Amino acid sequence: MATWEVELVVETGLNPKTGKRRQARRRFATIDDAVDAYAKIHTEATAGTFVARSSLTVDQVCQEWLDGRHGLRPKTLAGIATSSSRFEASTALCRSGSSRSSTS
Structure with a gap:
């Protein structure tokens, strides 16, 4: 059986400092998981509440x-x-x- 994954790329708005596009990239084992994540990220990005991953402590x-x-x-x-x-x-x-x- 072949193994595959779904990669999701969602536009999350513009970086306020640089004006460049921001994207969220995530990988999932199933399409259903990707669709659920898309809905959540898109809703948060539209509402302005999406917080991108960061390496800052x-x-x-x-x-x-x-x-x-x-x-x-x-x-x-x-x-x-x-x-x-x-x-x-x-x-x-x-x-x-x-x-x-x-x-x-």
């Missing part, structure tokens, strides 16, 4: 956001550092498979 995005802020007060920076530490701790728990147990 949360740390990189946060650093870019911070780099764009100027004149932040020390108290604001301290609050951001505290929130960041809490986020890192909670994601570490998720990655390790641990969870908090509540005692009633």
Whole structure:
């Protein structure tokens, strides 16, 4: 039996920085899976809610956001550092498979 796959290419709008076309490419084992994915991606792209895959990490995005802020007060920076530490701790728990147990 021959093995094949379906490749889906969907227009997702224009890149706001470059003005170039953006496309989403996905591969599927069945036509039904491709049709379902097309419907979802097309609907999100039309609504403006489609988020393309990215190799950026949360740390990189946060650093870019911070780099764009100027004149932040020390108290604001301290609050951001505290929130960041809490986020890192909670994601570490998720990655390790641990969870908090509540005692009633």
